[in-house]
Amino acid sequence: KAGVTQTPRYLIKTRGQQVTLSCSPISGHRSVSWYQQTPGQGLQFLFEYFSETQRNKGNFPGRFSGRQFSNSRSEMNVSTLELGDSALYLCASSSQGSTGELFFGEGSRLTVL
């Protein structure tokens, strides 16, 4: 069974640009969550999608957005990039009725110059 796949693994952007990250969950998993990991702030919850609807949202500005498609694949977008957006963005999927057991991808490492 394939794991959670995130693309791209590494990317470099400049301030003001926007970026889209993609996540393919484990087959059959309908919940996809996104987390930001930085040395200073640690792991922070961005949002969760379930059946194409945002179910939970963290405390991030509106520049951070996401969506989920009918096949459960998810994308997150960050607009007007700032230096502080440099981070490892982790996607995790879980099955319906999960009690919090998340399966994480290897992440997309974003560097903003």
Place this chain on the structure above:
Amino acid sequence: AQSVTQLGSHVSVSEGALVLLRCNYSSSVPPYLFWYVQYPNQGLQLLLKYTTGATLVKGINGFEAEFKKSETSFHLTKPSAHMSDAAEYFCAVSDAGTASKLTFGTGTRLQVTL
């Protein structure tokens, strides 16, 4: 609001020694508690979780943790450390209403020496 405190950002043990990584939580509702491990350049992997029931939870790779409500703790232990245990360990909390919304601790980097 929920929160997690991990005591000790770095822990060093000798191979074969006891591993003890500390985690205290704060939650206004019955918590779900987790330990995740992260190896370099990888995502997080679930070691074990507590939701309800038995307070001593056994996980993968010989790790276990005990939920102590009176102490609001969920410390991770392993009787005998192995070199392959060197990684970063994260304690996390959520609740039944938002099970996929985890609040993580700041992590503890475990070093295992010969």
